[in-house]
Amino acid sequence: MNARIAIAVALAAAATAAFAPPAHALSAPAIELAAGQAFGADGAPGGGGLSVAVTPLWPAGDRARFGVTLFADDIGTSLTPLLDPHNGTNLGTSASLHRWTWGAAWRGDLDVARRGPWTASASGTWGWWRIVDDSGGNFVAAASAVGIGLGGAVRHPLGVGHQVGLAVRWQRLFAEKNSAYRRMQGYASAALEWNWTRAPRP
Secondary structure, three states: OOHHHHHHHHHHHHHHHHHOOOHHHOOOOEEEEEEEEEEOOOOOOOEOEEEEEEEEEEEOOOOEEEEEEEEEEEEEEEEEEEEOOOOOOEEEEEEEEEEEEEEEEEEEEEEEEEEOOEEEEEEEEEEEEEEEEEEOOEEEEEEEEEEEEEEEEEEEEOOOOEEEEEEEEEEEEEEOOOOOOOOOOEEEEEEEEEEEOOOOOO
16 A cells, blocks of 8 residues: 555544544434436546445534445446448447446535525545446456545435435545556546435434
8 A cells, every 4th residue: 555545544534533423422324325427537438427325424413424435436438439340331339348436435524504495515535446347247457446535515305304415526546556457546426315314213
């Protein structure tokens, strides 16, 4: 593990500790489901695709929450011309290489503004990403990375214990250098989020 990864892990661990309340203060978590689009990846393949995540979030006071997010993001597919083997006629395009990533990350949220029923929040994550390339469903290559993320969201209540919102996030990955693997250092995602909080027991 290089120095940049070690520094990123240390800083993220300190930030997580600052968010976390005492163990006896933990209550039932809210459950957040998100689905949207990944985009803006550097390198190839790119182009984006489906982005999904599930996150239990525990309250840490009136404005903060912390939890663990499990995610999977379709980074994109490279296309190549499909040529007739006999005369070289261009028959269209075919998928040559597909990239996706999955993993888990600590996450901390902080509400920064409230206006009427709307709430705006900032979010930070740090965790582990597994980046996988395949071709036609067959494994080609993979690499692991430590990553950090920043994002923002706006939410609106929808009935008792429910909220819906829109979130945008940017992920920065710190992968070990490997000349045999085409690295990806970052990408963005935008998603619709649904948040459910169980009503407290009487």
